[in-house]
Amino acid sequence: MTSATPQASVETLARDRTVEGDGLRHDWNVEEILALFQFPFNDLLFEAHRLHRRHFDPNCVQISTLLSVKTGGCPEDCKYCSQSSRYDTGLGAEKLLSVEEVISEAKKAREAGATRFCMGAAWRNPKDRDLPHILDMIREVKALGLETCATLGMLSKEQADALKEGGLDYYNHNVDTSEKFYGEIITTRTYRDRIDTLSHVRAAGMKVCAGGIIGMGEERADRAGMLQTLANLPEHPESVPINLLIRIPGTPLEVGEELDPIEFVRTVAVARVLMPKSVVRLSAGREHMTDEMQALCFFAGANSIFYGEKLLTAGNPEASEDRALFERLGLKGEARPSVPRNHSHG
Numbered sequence: 001m002t003s004a005t006p007q008a009s010v011e012t013l014a015r016d017r018t019v020e021g022d023g024l025r026h027d028w029n030v031e032e033i034l035a036l037f038q039f040p041f042n043d044l045l046f047e048a049h050r051l052h053r054r055h056f057d058p059n060c061v062q063i064s065t066l067l068s069v070k071t072g073g074c075p076e077d078c079k080y081c082s083q084s085s086r087y088d089t090g091l092g093a094e095k096l097l098s099v100e101e102v103i104s105e106a107k108k109a110r111e112a113g114a115t116r117f118c119m120g121a122a123w124r125n126p127k128d129r130d131l132p133h134i135l136d137m138i139r140e141v142k143a144l145g146l147e148t149c150a151t152l153g154m155l156s157k158e159q160a161d162a163l164k165e166g167g168l169d170y171y172n173h174n175v176d177t178s179e180k181f182y183g184e185i186i187t188t189r190t191y192r193d194r195i196d197t198l199s200h201v202r203a204a205g206m207k208v209c210a211g212g213i214i215g216m217g218e219e220r221a222d223r224a225g226m227l228q229t230l231a232n233l234p235e236h237p238e239s240v241p242i243n244l245l246i247r248i249p250g251t252p253l254e255v256g257e258e259l260d261p262i263e264f265v266r267t268v269a270v271a272r273v274l275m276p277k278s279v280v281r282l283s284a285g286r287e288h289m290t291d292e293m294q295a296l297c298f299f300a301g302a303n304s305i306f307y308g309e310k311l312l313t314a315g316n317p318e319a320s321e322d323r324a325l326f327e328r329l330g331l332k333g334e335a336r337p338s339v340p341r342n343h344s345h346g
């Protein structure tokens with residue numbers, strides 16, 4: 001492997017050199033990634049966009065909608081989270097939603113143009129007794145012709161297999177930050193636990209959605225470290241959500257220094273360069289981004305968003321605002337996959 005030199009161009013760094021069977025690199029070192037971050041903005045964005053165009057329609061954005069199917073009362077201590085029972089965020093613990101409630105929300109999401117429906121639960125991990133109910137939700141959402149995604153916390157190998165068997169397309173589990181900074185944010189589960197869950201999801205044959213949060217007070221080296229973890233997984237995640245921290249009143253991260261928006265765009269661009277074939281999602285925090293910042297993120301390689309006024313518990317731009325933004329930028333939503341023949345009702 002070559003290490004970054006001041007003479008190296010972004011293109012040289014981004015060029016596939018040590019490639020695996022999938023034609024992608026999985027051997028990035030943090031210095032190379034930091035070198036990408038340090039390039040002049042125009043050079044970095046140009047290269048990210050070049051790669052983006054090579055692998056994707058640059059004007060097409062995948063649209064997902066989130067639903068919290070089990071809100072609040074979580075025993076974990078993630079310092080950013082509105083749903084941890086350790087912080088007084090004004091959010092109570094609710095029961096698991098009924099399948100009917102989930103279907104009704106999924107229909108609305110489908111009508112609004114979403115192609116994927118992501119169900120989230122404020123759990124450390126699912127209990128085996130809850131899985132049949134979750135599997136019912138997955139089956140019904142799939143029957144509407146939507147792709148299914150779930151984010152339920154850590155999974156055992158058996159639980160991952162059961163979700164795959166039940167038809168789940170994607171599982172979201174974020175590494176959140178670098179291994180080094182991780183202990184500043186979460187103490188109730190380890191970085192290793194997260195990687196183990198991702199390998200169970202992969203081994204079960206589901207598509208992996210894994211990313212993290214930017215703006216939690218981490219250094220650039222941590223942003224590089226987080227992307228390194230993701231890019232050096234045995235297979236790149238199909239979906240890489242890049243969240244901008246939403247500061248939730250009552251959490252330890254309620255206050256802190258704001259991240260420079262240009263640094264956020266750089267992070268998206270570096271994600272695109274490291275994982276050229278993955279869908280990069282401009283995820284939480286869009287409510288606090290200007291249209292211009294989002295436009296730069298789409299140019300830098302973001303090609304997925306969460307759509308709808310609510311994420312899990314926090315706000316997201318109004319659907320009408322997003323429609324106007326897409327119109328101004330000439331972006332279109334990705335077409336919905338055709339409904340499987342044996343699932344044509346709904």
Ligand code: SAM
Pocket residue numbers: 080081082120121122123124151152153154173174176211212213243244245246247248284285312
């Ligand atoms: N409880 C499950 C878990 O943590 O694995 C699933 C839901 S959890 C809310 C999913 C992810 O949302 C977290 O890993 C984190 O990356 C992101 N997230 C949560 N709160 C956030 C916030 N305030 N700002 C940005 N991202 C957030």
Ligand code: DTB
Pocket residue numbers: 066082120151172174211212241242243246283284310311312313314315
């Ligand atoms: C992800 O990376 N971002 C989504 C999804 N995966 C589950 C969650 C964002 C949560 C934002 C805070 C909230 O709504 O409570």
Ligand code: SF4
Pocket residue numbers: 074075076077078081082083084121122123124153
């Ligand atoms: Fe619980 Fe997930 Fe929030 Fe962490 S991020 S406190 S595990 S709901």
